[in-house]
Amino acid sequence: MLKKENLYITLINIFIGMGVSFLLKGSILAVVLSALLAIVEPAVRIAVFTAHLAALPSPVSLPLPVDRLSAAAIADSWQAARSSGRRHEGIDLFAPAGTPVRSTTIGLVARVGNNRLGGKVVWVSGPGGQRHYYAHLSRFADIHAGQPVAVGDLLGYVGTTGNARGTPPHLHYGIYTASGAINPYPLLRPSRAAPAPPGAG
Secondary structure, eight states: OOOHHHHHHHHHHHHHHHHHHHHHHHHHHHHHHHHHHHHHHHHHHHHHHHHHHHHSOOOSOBOOSBTTOOGGGOOOOTTOBOGGGOBOOSEEEEOOTTOEEEOSSSEEEEEEEEETTTEEEEEEEOGGGOEEEEEEEEEEOSOOTTOEEOTTOEEEEEBOOGGGTTSOOEEEEEEEETTEEEOSGGGBOGGGOOOOOTTOO
16 A cells, blocks of 8 residues: 555655656657648748739840840841741850859849750749740850749859750840740840949959
8 A cells, every 4th residue: 555655655656657658749749840840931931022023014125145245136036937847936145255244133042953955954933924945055054943033043054955955155035924935035124234243244
C-alpha cells in the first residue's frame, strides 16, 4: 500500500510525464508545420505575385533589353520569312557576343533552359499576362524559374545558340499574349534604353 507521500510523488510524476509527452507532440507538430510552410510558402508567394502581374496593365513601351544598343541597330524583323515556311515571331537585336541582356519588365522567371530553335532561352511572365522570350543567349545569368525580376535585371548574354549558329550574335526577343505573338518593335523605345551599368566599358 502506497504511503500518502509516495502517492503524491507518483501523481506528480504522472502529470510531469503527460506534460513532457504533450510538449514533445507539440514540438513534433511544430516541426511538421514548419516543414510544410517551407514547402508551401514559396508556391503561395509565386501565386500571389503571378496574380498581381496579371492584374497589371500590359506595358505600352519597353526599354531595350540589350546593353549599349544604338537606335541604328534596331530593325523591325517581325513576320520576316524563316525556314520551313515559318514567320519570325519577334525581332532580332544584334550586338557583340557576351553583351548583357536585361529584363524589359518586372516579372517572374518562368523558364530557364534550352530548345531547338532558341538555344539557351529565358521566359519571363510579365504584366498583363504577357510572356517575354529571350533567345540565342550564350549563357545565363544567375537566375532560376520562380525568381522575381525587376526592369533591368540581368538575364543572360547575347550569343548564337540554337538556330542562330553561323549568324552574327544577336538576341531574339519575342512577346506572347494569350492570343499569340505580338510585335515587340513598336513597344521598344531606343531613347529609353537602359543606361550601361556603372563601370561597363
